[in-house]
Amino acid sequence: MKKSKTRFAVLGILSYGPMSGYDIKKFYAQSVAGFWSESYGQIYPILKRLAGEGLATKSVREQEGKPDRHIYTITEKGREELQQWLVEPTGRHIGRHEALLKLMFGKQISVADNIIQIKRFRDRQRNELKEVEELKERFKNEKVDDPNIPFWQLAFSYGEHVNRAYIEWAEEALEALCKMEYKTSSRKKTS
Amino acid sequence: MKKSKTRFAVLGILSYGPMSGYDIKKFYAQSVAGFWSESYGQIYPILKRLAGEGLATKSVREQEGKPDRHIYTITEKGREELQQWLVEPTGRHIGRHEALLKLMFGKQISVADNIIQIKRFRDRQRNELKEVEELKERFKNEKVDDPNIPFWQLAFSYGEHVNRAYIEWAEEALEALCKMEYKTSSRKKTS
């Protein structure tokens, strides 16, 4: 049986402080969107279950003009279960990177089309890198007192390393593909 | 509506030549297992559907002492659909890397435990890197005449780049964590 990571992605955010489902979604969307995301369709049912299992407690904060906020607070039991998971060895990770899968069948399309695809990939990762760099700065400045900062910084630094590797690889791949194109076109000329 | 990548992961392998479900599974498990994998529970039903849609044809090859092999061959229509997908822009990719998720909640466990986790991560990626390097060599030597080689080489080179980035990041993270441990332990001594 496989355990849902999302369960801990939700419980983990609650370890930062009392929060609503809406907040949790926002946290992922506005920070580590590059390597994690959650949808409401998962978050809300999981919060309900966490409360049912005694890993979190629920309270409703009413607001004027805005919908009520359902705030969940992690319990001691919840924190323990989270810690247990954090210490557990992590299973092997398989990226399932669509761009790579496509490349494996690159022979089926022209070299020029392959180049287009990899350029698209490179440009997206360049953007992602810039975003991560900005976020790293923003977190450093905005959340000065938060004790989680060192870990967020490590996470952002991961994003920088990985995106740089993507970009470097793409550049190398583009070079190789250009050489391939040259070979095929020169062969055409001489034939 | 989202389109299944697995469908194309299967169709794509068929572009290499006629193959059985068993072969397809084996191909992924023995080559790019680091960034892609498929299970029989997906492969067999998809093959059946591909044949039903006219993207592949099925033939049965009987064997002595071994079960029959159900060989699927890609059709012109199948190749066209594959090419169409290959040229299509690829959506944003979210890694969902469990090790990173855990790190985000690192404050909940001791620095020493964080170090253990990251060392585990680093060691696994070191292994993975070695495997990729070996595979790259093996493919170069064993499949000399295969016209897909340049693309496989690019895929392996991707694996090398990304794993090196993982390892470098882990090393940096370990350094940072060691400094954190030093700080906390020295504070304990002076208090």
Added chain:
DNA sequence: TAGAGCATGTAATAGGTTACATGATTAG
């Protein structure tokens, strides 16, 4: 004789996304 490899397949289950429903407020 136990286990691995060969080979196909299905059913149960779990994991996850998308679209929809509701409804007020605020900014452009």
Added chain:
DNA sequence: CTAATCATGTAACCTATTACATGCTCTA
């Protein structure tokens, strides 16, 4: 007047893994 933000939630759907069933051969 339109769109976004705030906020919760569900139902339908798709995607993916795991366990199981079958059964022969070869190796340790």
